[in-house]
Amino acid sequence: MAVPYADLQLQYQSIKGEIDAAIAGVIGDNAFIRGSYVDAFECEFAAAAEVAHCVSCANGTDALYLAMRALKVKPGDEVITTAHSWISTAAMITHSGATVVFCDTDEATFTIDPAAIEAAITPRTVGIIPVHLYGQPADMDAIMAIAQKHKLWVIEDCAQAHLARYKGRMVGTFGEAATYSFYPGKNLGAMGDAGAVVTNDAALAEQMAMLARHGGLVKHQHHIEGINSRLDGMQAAILSAKLPHLAAWTAARQAAAEVYDAGLNQIEDVVVPEVAPARSHVYHLYTIRHPRRDALAAHLNANGVQTAINYPTALPFLPAYARFDHRPEQFLNAHRDQGRILSLPMFAEITRQQQDEVIELIRKF
Ligand SMILES: Cc1ncc(COP(=O)(O)O)c(C=O)c1O
Numbered sequence: 001m002a003v004p005y006a007d008l009q010l011q012y013q014s015i016k017g018e019i020d021a022a023i024a025g026v027i028g029d030n031a032f033i034r035g036s037y038v039d040a041f042e043c044e045f046a047a048a049a050e051v052a053h054c055v056s057c058a059n060g061t062d063a064l065y066l067a068m069r070a071l072k073v074k075p076g077d078e079v080i081t082t083a084h085s086w087i088s089t090a091a092m093i094t095h096s097g098a099t100v101v102f103c104d105t106d107e108a109t110f111t112i113d114p115a116a117i118e119a120a121i122t123p124r125t126v127g128i129i130p131v132h133l134y135g136q137p138a139d140m141d142a143i144m145a146i147a148q149k150h151k152l153w154v155i156e157d158c159a160q161a162h163l164a165r166y167k168g169r170m171v172g173t174f175g176e177a178a179t180y181s182f183y184p185g186k187n188l189g190a191m192g193d194a195g196a197v198v199t200n201d202a203a204l205a206e207q208m209a210m211l212a213r214h215g216g217l218v219k220h221q222h223h224i225e226g227i228n229s230r231l232d233g234m235q236a237a238i239l240s241a242k243l244p245h246l247a248a249w250t251a252a253r254q255a256a257a258e259v260y261d262a263g264l265n266q267i268e269d270v271v272v273p274e275v276a277p278a279r280s281h282v283y284h285l286y287t288i289r290h291p292r293r294d295a296l297a298a299h300l301n302a303n304g305v306q307t308a309i310n311y312p313t314a315l316p317f318l319p320a321y322a323r324f325d326h327r328p329e330q331f332l333n334a335h336r337d338q339g340r341i342l343s344l345p346m347f348a349e350i351t352r353q354q355q356d357e358v359i360e361l362i363r364k365f
Contacts, residue, residue, distance in 0.1 A: 003345045003354045005306035006185055010349040015245060019191075022237035031233035034213075041236040042196070044243055048163070049180070050170040051198040053205035056231035057212045060159040060181025060195040061088040064129070066229065067155045067177040067197050068096035070207040073126060080120050081129040081157075082112035082138075083314045083334035089131055089157050090315050098126070102316045102324075104331040108274040110134060110287070110341075113333070114142035121146075127153040132161030132171050134310070134343075135187070135253075135282035136275060140166045140174045147175070155179060159195075160284035162187045163250050167278045172198055177208070182239055187253070187284050188246050190235040252348035253283040256355060260286055260344065263359035270362060285310055286346040293340045299365045305358050308343045 012019060022037075031037050038056055046054035057063050073079065077098040081089050084105045093100040103116035110133045117128060128147055130138035138156075147154045154175030158164075162180065164171045172178030182194035199205050210216055215226035257273070265272045271289035275281045287310060290296050297307050314334040316326035328335040344358055 001354065001357050002304035003306065003350075003358055004347075005308055005343070005345050006347045007349060008184055008189070010347070011249075014349070015241065018241040019238055022241040023234060026233040026237045029233075031237075033230055033232055035233050037233040037240065038231050038236040041231070041240045041243075044240055045180075045196060046198060048243055048246065049158075049172050049178075049198050051173055051178075052200045053202060054196050054198045055205055055208045055212060056194070056196045056236065057229040058195060058231065059193040059229075060157075060179055060183065061092060062212070062227070062229040063179035063181070063195040063197040064088060064092035064155065064157065065096055065227075066208045066211050067179055067199075068092060068098070068127075069211050070204055071127065071153050071155075071176065073098045076124060077126040078122060078124045079127045079129060080117055080125060082131050082133070083316050083331040084110055084133060084311070084337065085131040085157065085315060086159070086311065087315065087318065087320065088159075089129055091320070093129070099124075100321075101125070102321075102326070102331065105133075105333045105337070106139070107333050109136055109138075109276050109279075110273075110337065111136060111138035112143070114139050114146060117143065117146050121150055121152075125150065125152060127155065128175075129155045129157055131157040131159075132164055134273065134287050135161050135164055135284040136273070137161065137164050137166035137171050137279045139276070140169075140171075144174055159183075159186065161282055162284075163246060164282040165280040173200070176201060177204060182235070187250060187282055188239065188242060191238050192232075192235050194231055194235040194239060196231075249348035250282050253346060254281070256346060256348075256350050257281070257283045257286055259352065259355045260359065263355070264288065264362060267363055283346055285343045287341050287343045289337065289340045290342055291340060293342050296362065296365055297342055300358070300361055303361050305361060306345060309341060310343050312338060314338045 156178040159181035215222040215224040
């Protein structure tokens with residue numbers, strides 16, 4: 001039996017009527033760029049994310065850029081982030097004018113290690129970007145305590161963590177702002193690129209909205225120099241159609257993770273994802289560790305099971321950051337993990353039979 005890594009068609013088929021009607025509505029109303037569908041989605045997503053303001057934009061990468069520009073990041077500033085993430089998190093620090101400072105991850109959860117943050121702070125540090133990686137919240141109490149002590153802003157990268165909670169509180173509500181990606185494969189995914197930045201600060205929201213829309217909210221009134229990072233109506237309508245299903249899809253991912261946990265945690269050499277106390281994990285990815293990762297991946301792939309490595313090279317060791325001359329011993333956990341992580345098939349519609357197949361193949365290996 002072939003088991004795909006993810007299956008976007010299944011989700012579409014399950015709500016085809018709603019999606020098709022949403023797209024037809026946008027075309028009928030000529031509401032292609034911004035407009036009522038975008039306004040509606042911003043309100044709906046702000047409510048779902050438990051924040052006052054949602055500023056939609058073109059993708060989750062731009063969301064990070066908009067947040068940092070609005071927080072007035074400038075050359076010479078240092079921004080701390082995790083060594084283990086998608087490159088957007090780090091690249092947008094550079095593009096906003098600051099210098100990226102990487103921290104190692106905590107051994108258990110793959111998220112940034114608060115002790116490493118404390119050690120990385122200098123007089124030039126202005127902010128911290130924790131990433132709720134794979135769908136598990138970073139240690140927000142410890143991170144916010146450090147931020148308050150050193151008067152730093154915090155932007156939470158929630159691209160992989162829609163609806164995840166830390167001690168009952170929604171991710172994205174701790175820092176000054178939080179960014180989301182609605183890339184098609186995300187837990188809430190559009191049918192193209194889409195993103196948002198959320199905040200409880202009205203002035204910051206206005207600044208980010210202006211930056212995303214050529215520097216002004218009213219046509220021809222450019223108060224600052226912005227960029228073009230608008231959400232289009234089609235994506236907004238699709239996201240509005242999907243949003244009411246997100247809680248159920250999240251619960252289905254969590255149930256699938258329990259099946260994997262139970263089936264895999266007795267198998268020698270397999271380390272299942274550990275969830276720290278009082279954190280809810282929304283399993284954008286279900287990522288195990290294995291000492292012979294490449295051979296295991298080859299075995300699964302040869303038997304029809306798709307897998308992925310998120311990510312094959314930790315950020316400090318990418319050619320893009322060769323200028324820093326980072327050494328493995330500076331990021332021991334992230335460096336070790338890049339050679340042993342493997343993401344297994346995970347999507348809301350995955351069947352018990354498919355999961356049993358994956359588990360059995362890993363057991364045989
Ligand atoms: C952690 C993280 N940050 C940022 C992004 C960027 O989002 P996008 O692909 O929508 O630009 C992604 C997803 O790709 C991500 O996984």
